[in-house]
Amino acid sequence: MALIELQDVRRSFTVRARTGRFSRVKREVRAVDGLSFTVEAGECVGYIGPNGAGKSTTIKMLTGILVPSSGRLRVAGVDPARERVALARRIGVVFGQRTTLWWDLPLRDSFELARRIYRIPDRRYRENLGRCVELLDLAGLLDTPVRQLSLGQRMRGDLAAALLHDPQVLYLDEPTIGLDVVSKGKVREFLREVNRDRGTTVLLTTHDLTDIEQLCDRVMVIDHGRVVHDGGLDGLHAAGRSERTLVVDLAEARPPIEVAGARVVKVEGPRQWLAFPARESAAPIVAEVAARYPLVDLSVREPAIEDVIARMYARVAIG
Numbered sequence: 001m002a003l004i005e006l007q008d009v010r011r012s013f014t015v016r017a018r019t020g021r022f023s024r025v026k027r028e029v030r031a032v033d034g035l036s037f038t039v040e041a042g043e044c045v046g047y048i049g050p051n052g053a054g055k056s057t058t059i060k061m062l063t064g065i066l067v068p069s070s071g072r073l074r075v076a077g078v079d080p081a082r083e084r085v086a087l088a089r090r091i092g093v094v095f096g097q098r099t100t101l102w103w104d105l106p107l108r109d110s111f112e113l114a115r116r117i118y119r120i121p122d123r124r125y126r127e128n129l130g131r132c133v134e135l136l137d138l139a140g141l142l143d144t145p146v147r148q149l150s151l152g153q154r155m156r157g158d159l160a161a162a163l164l165h166d167p168q169v170l171y172l173d174e175p176t177i178g179l180d181v182v183s184k185g186k187v188r189e190f191l192r193e194v195n196r197d198r199g200t201t202v203l204l205t206t207h208d209l210t211d212i213e214q215l216c217d218r219v220m221v222i223d224h225g226r227v228v229h230d231g232g233l234d235g236l237h238a239a240g241r242s243e244r245t246l247v248v249d250l251a252e253a254r255p256p257i258e259v260a261g262a263r264v265v266k267v268e269g270p271r272q273w274l275a276f277p278a279r280e281s282a283a284p285i286v287a288e289v290a291a292r293y294p295l296v297d298l299s300v301r302e303p304a305i306e307d308v309i310a311r312m313y314a315r316v317a318i319g
């Protein structure tokens, strides 16, 4: 069953640009320009694209904040802009940059407020709260005012608040932004549980490719308000021929090292950067480097989403 459906959805804005000291011209910006896609129940879909691509405009239309200029849009069978109350019961929203929690109140009170707003039956509320508190490690934080929580703790609180009413669809906008590695891991683990075990449909906007890799089987890339890729992450890597980077700290500075399957793209003193295809395993390259050169440290870096998309375009342009 399709939980999110868009058919030729468009949304334009009229902006006034200054052309001289006293003159202005009206210009139409097509933020979303003919989007059509469906997301089936239980999917976890990455929704990515460069700045200004139209991601936020899409999410705002899906949450009923913005009305489309034209086209058809349904979320869990509901027209978002017309049936906002019905929609609110079916969706949960988490913005990494903003909190929906009450700043001066203990975390517990924000949850209690959600219980009343969504009229969550007592038993379901207790069960859902218990599960979120356990999985998100919130037990020791329930009586802490939200303003005293760290970013990672606050994000875990926001996730719990968004899920207490058992929404069918969860929108996540940069849920791991600014978090340290441990907090990112906890958030991702929780989201995996929510998607796989509870069957909650997830639409995830992020600039962190690892979020997508660890959570999504499908990724949609949008640019200039249109879908330019819809498929697996492998397909995206292949389309962009994207590369990961092995950063090696050698015991001493030396000329570029030679390793099968990778090429040195940068050298700085004893540190060298080796690029290799993102789809290949790093293990044989790491093994060969370790066997042939004295090493101090090494790490693997994922390609940035922007790089993957840029390479995808370069390939399309070349043909």
Ligand SMILES: Nc1ncnc2c1ncn2[C@@H]1O[C@H](COP(=O)(O)OP(=O)(O)OP(=O)(O)O)[C@@H](O)[C@H]1O
Pocket (backbone or CB within 6 Å): 013, 014, 015, 029, 030, 031, 032, 049, 050, 051, 052, 053, 054, 055, 056, 057, 058
């Ligand atoms: N309220 C508005 N008035 C005028 N133009 C707008 C408005 N909202 C968005 N736009 C324009 O629509 C286009 C798409 O913006 P949108 O915020 O949806 O992009 P985005 O993909 O979310 O970008 P980012 O990654 O930077 O958040 C941009 O050109 C933006 O300037």
